[in-house]
Amino acid sequence: MDIPILKIENFLVVTIQTEMSDDEILKLQKDILSRIKEVRASGLVIDITALDVVDSFMGRTLSNIANTANLLGAKTVVVGIRPAVALTLVELGIRIKWNLNTALNLEKGIDMLKKCIEIRG
């Protein structure tokens, strides 16, 4: 199943709608990165509101996407982490390598990207 990657202004928005298998997550990673290059996006928002589980594999992949997108010139914000998921991630010890920008929801995520880009000039 292909996950839509939407373009809003100069940002890409990806909303993960259902639980994904490892292969699907890795495919999404590939799709996002080629789309960033294609449209020269300066920002990326990944909305994970629908996910009721984020395990270490998903956490690592999100982090990889953010790091790679950054190298391609797109700043990444992950939005919509549920409270129970946040508590679980902290206990899982994901904070060790969790170097992601996060925001409460899509709107705040876009705001964050806009501010970052203003500062960057």
Added chain:
Amino acid sequence: MSEIEKRISIKSSADIITARGVGREMAKQLGFNIVDQTKITTAISELTRNIVTYTGKGKVIIKRIHSDVDKRDGMAIICTDKGPGIESIELVLEAGYSTSNSLGLGLSGAKMLMDDFDIKSKPGEGTRVTIKKWLR
């Protein structure tokens, strides 16, 4: 409660999702709150992924348990495989240790998220991990 024990064979990453779904449903039925449901489901995800990553196949048993001592109910998840086994259990339980370039949070994470954790492994024979969560 009609079904109190479920067995799922784990062969591919799609089975991880199945196991998570079964675990989540049972945790909900037993009355675990949303945070504990999430922790249990995440722990199942970590352990079943270990089976897929390191051994290729195995099985998971998810069941309701009762403790006569404490007079409380809970849930147990038993993951078994006949894979290569683990040389040093102490080492794999260290957060950040990994032989597969992952975060190394699978076993240590599952231990952190649950109340009880037990691992038995023999090199060449396989591994069995049992985790439990009790209702408060």
